[in-house]
Amino acid sequence: MPRVCHFTGAKTSSGHKLQTRGKAKYLGGVGIKTTSVKKRTFKPNLQTVTAVIDGSPRRIKVSTRAIRQGLVVKPVRRRYVHKAGASA
Numbered sequence: 167m168p169r170v171c172h173f174t175g176a177k178t179s180s181g182h183k184l185q186t187r188g189k190a191k192y193l194g195g196v197g198i199k200t201t202s203v204k205k206r207t208f209k210p211n212l213q214t215v216t217a218v219i220d221g222s223p224r225r226i227k228v229s230t231r232a233i234r235q236g237l238v239v240k241p242v243r244r245r246y247v248h249k250a251g252a253s254a
Contacts, residue, residue: 169212171229173237176210216241 170177185202189195211230215238216223223241232238 169209170227171210171212171232172226173232174229176229179208181206181208
């Protein structure tokens, strides 16, 4: 299963990590200089949840943003009740 949100399509993206040194100009320095640029990845906050998809419960990976937006419909919790007199 890929690391992709079922609803929003959020997936791993790449970017850069900048390493700097120096003092900012507004603090009296000569400015901040970039000393290193490294590749890094940004991963979405994915959770595995049981949701109702096409009328049946399925386990899917969903971003927390989609859960907060209410895009996930969770299945109805079943209640198992013991009936008196019923023999098993």
